[in-house]
Amino acid sequence: MDSGRKSVRRPELPTIARGEEETVTERKREEGEETIFRTCAWSPPGCHPVGCGLQVHVKDGVVVEVEGDPEHPITKGALCPRCLALTEYVYHEDRIVHPMKRAREDRGLDKWESCSWEEATDLVADAAREIIEQYGAETICVFGGTGREANYWYTQWANLVFGTPNAVYAQAGWSCYGPRISNTAFMLGGGYPEIDYAQKFADRYEHEGWVAPEVVVCWGKEPLRSNPDGMYGHALIEMMRQFGTKVICVDPRIHWLGSRSEIVLQVNPGTDTAMAMAWIYVMDKEGLVDREWIDAWTYGYDELVERCQTMPPSKAAEICGVPEDLIWKAARMYGSARPSALAWGLAVDENPNGTQLGQCLIALMTITGFIDAPGGTTLGMGDDGGNRVHDGGGIDASQRIEDENDSTLMLALKNGIMTQEMWDTKRIGVDKYPAVGSIMWTAHPDEFLKALETEQPYKVHMAGFVSSNPVGTAISAEPQRWYKALKQLDFNYACDCFMNPTIMSCCDVVFPVASTIEHDGMVVTHYASNASFYGAQNKCVQVGECKSDIEIMMMVGKKLHPGFWNRFETQEDYDNFHVMRSWLPFRELRDKVVVMSEEPYYKYKIGKLRPDGQPGFPTTTGRVELYSLMYQNWGEDPLPYYEPPVYSPGALPELGREYPLMMITGARQQEFFHSEHKQVPSLRQLTPWPMVDINVYDAETYGIEEGDWVEISSPYGSIRQLARVVPTMKKGVVHCMHGFWYPEENGEVPNLYGNWKSNVNMLMPNSVNGKLGFGNTFKQMMVSIKRVDGRGGPNDPDANGIVLEPSRQEEFTVQQTWRPADESTAVYLQK
Structure with a gap:
């Protein structure tokens, strides 16, 4: 189908001359012996691209305090506990701060040794070169995690460094953001919809023309x-109160x-x-x-x-x-x-x-x-930003920019790094699910797992993990299948800040990644598909030998495709070429820290959505397609319909007698980002153990009391978590905490930091997707629950099978009443 859209318009940003706006302060200032940097947070550690404002206090090259930036137009000095604990994260004793290598035969064992950047990048480049020459570039894949800045880079690692079409997001059914992006693209033509909390205006609620919902x-x-x-929850509270x-x-x-x-x-x-x-x-x-x-x-x-x-x-x-x-x-x-x-x-x-x-x-x-x-x-402007940096954004492939300076795919094709034939024929799973392939620009995750296991349509030989942990507890259904498949590959590497189950079990080289306060960059809410503002990540300190994702990618890229990558001497060169282009030079954003988008309302009326500048939406009809021609094009019903959950007692009554409850998972914890932050003491104290929420009536039915360790089982596996009996859970439904593991435990195989003990993803199958290839059972799985014998508390092996190492027990002991680890956390909790 001809989408009617061959190119996209750039969002129009205000240009602000230096010194023109007095409210913008300098990015750093000196106070006594400290240098205070202003920056906007992203990752690592993990977070969505919300860009909360930080003031980072540095003394003698070391961070001594992190606090909120009162000059930030939206957060105005407020921070979550994860940002307040950044100092603990950055200087944690278990942080990876040097490149490391390990022999392939030692996978699963803690036999890592430090090596130089030159050796580490040579190992990755040499392995890739050999595999490309012998088997083809398509047999290399690169995994990316959810919500993090690395989302920008894993498709570029794949397309521009290795020349492979197989970037992989390992969550079954691309079940995070992807389905909503597809809805937006198919029905509205692009530009993510978000509630209006005056987020685009410097004067916020005082802005002329804004009204509260x-x-x-x-x-x-x-x-x-x-x-x-990119939606700030506190803004909703402000609108409720004010x-x-x-x-x-x-x-x-x-x-x-x-x-x-x-x-x-x-x-x-x-x-x-x-x-x-x-x-x-x-x-x-x-x-x-x-x-x-x-x-x-x-x-x-x-x-x-x-x-x-x-x-x-x-x-x-x-x-x-x-x-x-x-x-x-x-x-x-x-x-x-x-x-x-x-x-x-x-x-x-x-x-x-x-x-x-x-x-x-x-x-x-x-x-x-x-x-x-x-x-x-x-709505966001006509360009959702996917064409510049997040090649998983919400534009159909036929609508993609063909400007050499913006599109990762076009750069790979025009520089001879990848061929059009490879892109069209070797990306795994898109033949079965072309809608996913057109929107997300990755392989299909469920089909990719099948390919790893069956070696069809071809055998995969090498994987990179860019802030992605598919063997772990946060992203992949049936992680035991991913573990068995990935550990068999010829060569694997990772870019991360801490050791995790995927790195320990499967990798041969690991690169140390700089945190959000250790590298320069840009953060844009909603990945630029509905930008509130454009924020600078300003480097404040250097820790060990850590480098940014871009710097690591450039180092390997120069060894494999110097004709393209040698044009960039510094990360700033790459930022200005492929990230900042069409906005403003990075140094200008760095000095301003935040630039508001100032986008107008009713963009569809004034030609701000369509590439031809005409009123309407960038869809085939120029309208909001409630009857979706794109769905119809993909072989799907153009109108909505209801289908009951696949795994439910109602759909499977015989199985339902064994698994009578419905389980949901994925509710967020302020102190964690998915599986991250579990080793940070002040954050782990807030939730020391994985919790399953159960209704008071269901708890009585199954003989469960508050604080009991329980076993939750599905047709796919069993795990243990700590019961929290609440009146607010719907009767017949339990909620299991996701992302929980035990980094304080033995990391070697088979334990892998307790990866299998409380890992809710072990209860879910792969390949329970909708017709277009999206979705899975993370929030609709039938389970049973029972109390585990023994009431000796969290450290009683008879009660739960989970035992902390003696050296760490005191640090993470469950307390009836606990004290925050530092004053900044205490202040946050008092607020």
Whole structure:
């Protein structure tokens, strides 16, 4: 299908001459014996690209304190505990600060030895060169993690360093951000939708023309815990307190925000699409839509309504386990609000029926007429940023930039690093799931795992792990399968800050990566697909021999493809060429620290979304495609439909007798980013053990009390976590904490830092994807739960099978009441 879009427009940034704006302070200043740097945080350690403002106090080249930057236009001095604990992270005794190597036969053993950068990069380049010559570049793959800055670089490692099309994001069904990006691309043409909290304006809530949302819906999203992707959770609280914004939550749990909301719809896991269709039914039936806007700017509304007539609230109530009258009330409240906004979260992605849910939610954002309107749901500019740095962004392949300076793929093709034939024919899984291939520009993760195991369509020989830990506890379903497959490869390397199960079990070389305060760079909210501001990561200190992801990539790239990579002498050269280009030189951003996007409202009315400068959306029809022609193009139903969870007692009644509960996972912890930070004392104290939340009635049924170690089992495996009995969990549903491991334990095979003990991903299968290839069962898996014999507490092996090493027991002992490790953490908690 001809998308009608061959190129994309650049976002228009304000140009600010030095000294023109007095409110912008210098990036560093001297106070006594300290130098104080202003910078915006990203990763490592892991975080989404939110760019919180930091002031880093440095004395004699060492960080002595990290505090919030009061000059930052959004965070204004506030920080989460992870940033407050940066000093502990940066100088942790277990940090990798030198390149290391190990013999292949010693995989799984702690036989690492330090080596020089020259030797380490030679080992990787030589192995790659030999494999490329003997088997082909496609037999090399590069893994990238979630949300981190390394997301920008792993596709570039693959395409521009090794010349392979196989960049891999290992989460089953690309179940993080990818499904929402696909919905956005297919229905809106690109540009991620986010609620309006005046995030694009320097004067924020005082900005002329901004109004607060009357109602905000948080659908499967708890922004206070993670500030996901670029939405600051505290801003929603500010609007609730200052402007009376009301909140509706859709979630099986009643979390902190839910307890302050007007309505919480505690849906059965995996049934959200039925709920969303019922909302559309109510809003159309009661005239709570902007029909004039719909007629002018949408395609297929009548067909959408006809489809949603099959899901009246009475039917949705039965499917979702929510009272019918509450569905009517919530839909009326949202539809009647002037204006309203909707925030969608990870629950959309981690669901095989999630792309259909996303269709409904985009419809709900738009049919009110408050899309890209003050107080509504904003859109990014016509270029989502994917064409410059995040080649996983939300633009169809046919719409990609063909400017040599921007597109990673075009750079690889034009410089002879990779061929078009290889890209078209050797990327694993995109023949089966072309929609995923067009949007995410990676291999399909589930199909790639099959290829590793079966050696079909060809055998993979080498892997790189760029801040990615697929054997670990945060990303990959069935991690034991990834472990068995990856340890067989000929050569593996990693770029990371700490040892982890993947590196210990599978790798031969590890590069030490500089943290967010140890390297220069840029952070843009929502990966630039809906930019609030452009923030500078300013280098404050040097730790050991650590280098940035870009510096490491350049070193290896120069040894394999000098014709391309030798043009860059420094990281700044590369930043200005491939990252900052079309925005502003890095040094200018560095000195300003933050530049606001200042994007206008109603961009679709004034030609700011389409490449031809005409009003409308960059879709085939120029409208919001509620009847999705792109879905139809991929062989999918162009209208939303509900499918029940694959693994549920209702769908599999016989198996349901053995596994009667539904499990969800993935709720965020403020003190951790997925599997990271578990070795940082002040953060680990906040949650020393993995917790499973269970409703009080279910706990009574299964003889479970608060603090019991329990075993959670599915048809795929069993794990143990500590029970937390709560009244806020939906009856019949448990929530298992994800990302938990025990870095204080023995790291060698088979223990791998306790990787298999509490790893919730061992309960989930791969390849339970939707028709387009997205989604999996992370938030809808049938399980059983039982108390483990013994009540001796967390260090009783009879109770839980998890024993800390004696040297570390005191550091991580569970306390009835605990004290923060440092004063800065105490201040945060008091706030």
